Amino acid sequence: MNLTGKQRRYLRSIAHNLKPVFQIGKDGVNDNLISQIDDYLEIHEILKVSILQNSPEDKNDVAEKLALGTHAHVAQIIGKTIVLYRESKENKEIKLP
Template identity: 60%
Template structure:
């Protein structure tokens, strides 16, 4: 579990990032979770954009992604979900 201090630090680090993935009307599927998993292993911190044609709750989507990839939800702001998972092989971010 992330502490408040760690979440603040990760929000600061994620500020300049652009969303890499988009969740559209088809929602989340196994292939998307696999791609998210690989990307989290390489980058550790990513943003996912929820498109307006997706009518699911973004909090539910964030929970599904976090559970499917073993990641932590750092922040949900607007239609953007920020996720973090410590990399096993390619560690880049040192949490406070």
């Protein structure tokens, strides 16, 4: 399932006031990070990840790796910040339009 433009806009509006929860640094994306983000998404459904200046990875590559690793959707990439969304199995709170 891919997100529609309307759904992306809705998710961006929710994420607007959120602070980044995870940071990607010089170690890049690893299994431990993916596992932590996966757990966080199950509880909160949406989160921001920021990419630090010392990260060797491209923001699009990071977004793709995180989305694939957590089975999430990339709602937005703006600057060095990525917004990820995944519908929760247990704690569904966000209703997409």
